[in-house]
Amino acid sequence: MGCAEQESGNGTTDGKKEQMDSGSAAGDAVLACVRCSKLARLQCPKCLELKLPRANGAFCSQDCFKAAWGSHKVVHAESKRAVIRADNPQDQIAEALSRGWLYCLQKGQHRSGRAPNFDWTGDLRPYPISARRFVPENIPRPEWASNGNASAEQYSELQNSVEIKTPEQIQRMREVCKIARDVLDAAARAVKPGVTTDELDEIVHEATIAAGAYPSPLNYHFFPKSCCTSVNEVICHGIPDARRLEDGDIVNVDVTVYYKGYHGDLNETYFVGKVDEASQLLVQNTYECLEKAIAIVKPGVRYREVGEVISRHASLAGLSVVRSYSGHGIGELFHCAPNIPHYSRNKAVGVMKAGQTFTIEPMINAGVWRDRMWPDGWTSVTADGKRTAQFEHTLLVTETGCEVLTARIPTSPPVFPWLS
C-alpha cells in the first residue's frame, strides 16, 4: 500500500526523520517495539500463531516483551474475532456473540449482548461489534484516545474563526491526507460480498497504524471503531460490525487519520457486487455533487454557496440532501470552523480564503432528507429507510482555486465506472 506516490516532496524542510515512513507502510521490514519504540527484532509467538498483525506484537527484547505482557495479551483476546463466516444473519450474530462481540449502545459508552429495540426505518439491523483494536504505544494519539473526551477541540478558539494555515501546516495536511487516501484505497480493494464491515475496519486500522498514524474516529466521543462504514440506508457514522456485505449493497467507508498532529478526512461510497440502477444513479449523482461543489471553491466564495450547488444538482435528479450533518474545518482539530451545510438557503458564515482547509461531504438520499438516529447513538439512517450515498474530500483553498488534498491517485482502485 502507498508504495507508489511520493510526488509532493518538493520544497519542504522536514523529511529527515521520515525517510522510512513510506517504506514501513509498504514492506513491513521495519517495526518498532510496542513498548519502547526501539527497533523490534522479536515478535510475540501467540500473535504469530493467531496470525495477528506483526506491528502489534513486535518487541525489541525479551525484557520489553515480559514487561508489556500484561497489556499486550489483550490483543489475543481481541483477535478471537478472526473472520465471521456464518451464512445467515442469525448464525452470524450467534457466532459473533459467542466470541464476545457485543451490541454498541449509548454513543459507544455501553455494550450489550441483547439487540436493542427500535422502529427500524429500513431492512438493515445492527450486529455485534468486536473488541477495541489496539494502537501501538509509539503512535502519537489525539486527546480522546484514552478517555473519549475531545474538550480541547470543543472549546478551541478554532471553533469560532477559520484558520489560515501556514505553508508548514499545509505540508502536514498534504502528508496526512495522502495517508488517509492510501488507507481508504486499501479498504476499497477489500469491498466485496461476504466481507464484514468489521473486516473493513481491521484493514483501515492496520493500514493506518502501519503508516505510523492514529485512526481519528477511534474513541472520538467514544466512537468504538477506526472508521465509519455506512451501508444502504445509513447516512453516516455507521459502526463496523459483524454484518457481511451482501451482493447489491452500497457501502460508504469514511476514513480519518491523525499524523504528526494533523487530521485528514475523506470517504467514498462503493458498490458491493451487482447493484441496481437506482443505486448506481444515486451514488454517481452524489459523486457529481461533490465534484460540482469543489469546482466553485476559491478565495472570495461564500461558504453558503456550497449548499446551493449541491442542492441544485441533487434535486435535478429528484434526490434530496441530508441537512443534519455538514462539512467542517479540519487540521490540528478533527472538526472545527467553518461549518459548511450542504443544503440550500443556509446561513453559513464567512468567505473562503487561501490557506483554509475544510471538508465538503454531501450526503444524498433517494427519498426524504430526514434522518433518524439508531439506539447506538451514532448510526444515522434515512427516515424512510431508502438508500443514501456520500463522498468526501479534504480541500485546501489556494490563491486560484483549490487543491483536493485527498484526491484519488493513480493507484486508487478503479471502482467507479463513470471514471473509466
Place this chain on the structure above:
Amino acid sequence: MMDEAPSAVPLSFSSPSSPEIPALVPVALPDELEFPEDKFDGEEDSAKAGPNAPSTDKSITLLDNEEQEAVGITMITGYLGSGKTTLVNYILKEQHGRRIAVILNEFGEELGIERAMINEGAQGSLVEEWVDLPNGCVCCSVKHSFVQAIEQLMERRERFDYILLETTGLANPGPVASILWVDDQLEASVRLDSIVTVVDAGNFLRQLHEPREAGSVTEAYLQIAYADVVILNKTDLVKDESGHSTLEKIEREIKSINGMVKIVHSERCRVDLDDVLDCKAYGIKHSVDLEALLSKPVDDNVHDSAVKTISFKLDGPVDLEKVNEWLGNLLWEPSDKMEIYRMKGVLDIHGSGEMHMLQAVRDLYEIVPTRKWREGDKRINHVVLIGKNLNKDTIIEMFNHCLVSKVLSFDP
C-alpha cells in the same frame, strides 16, 4: 518472512505462559458480558417503552405529519432584580390557555445543564425537571446541542405551546440568539420568537453607565440592543418624584440604542401577554413587522453613544450579489472596531418582482423574498442597523455600490 526466524526465541520463551492465555480469555469475556447485563435498565427502557413508547411514537408522527408549526421561544433577559422572574411567574399564572415550558439558562453563555419548569396547562401545577444537554459531539452536526436539548424536552412531554427561556442577569443575549436562530431548512420544532428585556426603571441608567474597561460596554447596552421588546418595569417606583421626566429620559436612552424596540411600561411586570408572546420578530415566514418597518420612520439618535441604531433609505434596485458582498464585509470583516448586533431591512432587488427582507444577528444573515411588490408600494431599500461603533457614512457609501441604476443607464 525472514524476520520470523528470531521470533522463534520468544516463542519457546513464552510458551509456558501461553497456557495462561486461554485461561485469561474466558475471564475477560464473561466479564465484558456482565457489564452490559447490569446496564440492561437503560436498554430495557426502550424495550419497555414499546407499549407506551413516548419518544419513538412521537418521532414517527412528527415524520409523516402535516407540518406542525414550530413552537416559539421568547428569551427573557434583564439584570438581577429587574423583575425577570416576576415576569416569568406572571406569565405562568396568567390564564392564557397555553402550556408553557420555562427553561432557566443559569450558566449564561455556557450552555450547560439547564433547569426546566413546565406549566401543565391552565390550572396545572409547576413541574421542575433537569434537562441533560447532549454533551459534546458537535461532530459535523448542524443543530447546536442546545437546540437539540430543547427539542428533546419537547418530545418527552406532550406538546408545549410556548417556551420561555430565562437567562442569567449578566448574559449577553447575542450568542444564544444566534444559536436559536436555526435555518428554516432544518425544520426545527422550536423557533426563536423574540427577545424581551426587563428593565428596572429605578436602576437602569446607573446600570447602563457602570464603568467598563475601555472599548467594551455593559451588558445593559447589549440587552437593550438585542431586545425586540423592552419591559420598563417598576415605573411606580420612579413616578413620585420627578418620575415623568426620568421615564422619558430612560425611553430616549433606550431608543437611541435600539430604534426598533417596542417599549412597554409595567408595574410588577403586569403586561399584556400579546406584547411578550408570539411577537414573531425572527425569520421571514413569521415576520409581521415588515410593513411596519416600511412605514415607520426610524429616528437615528443624535448623541453619539457607543451602541446605537442607524438607518437609511435609498431608492433604486440593488444587485443581490453586491448586497451579499456588502454584508460579508460588514458582518464578517468589520473595520474600525465596528460590531453589528442586529439588522433588519427591506430590499428592492434588481430583476425580482418581489420585496426582499434582510435580517441579521451578529455574523448570521439572510435575505429572503417575501411578497410581490404591489401597486402603490414605494419600492425602496430601507435598512436599520444596531451595533457598536457604527460609522454611518462608511456603511452607506459601501451600500451605494450595490445600486444598479447607474449601470442600467449605460444600457442602450
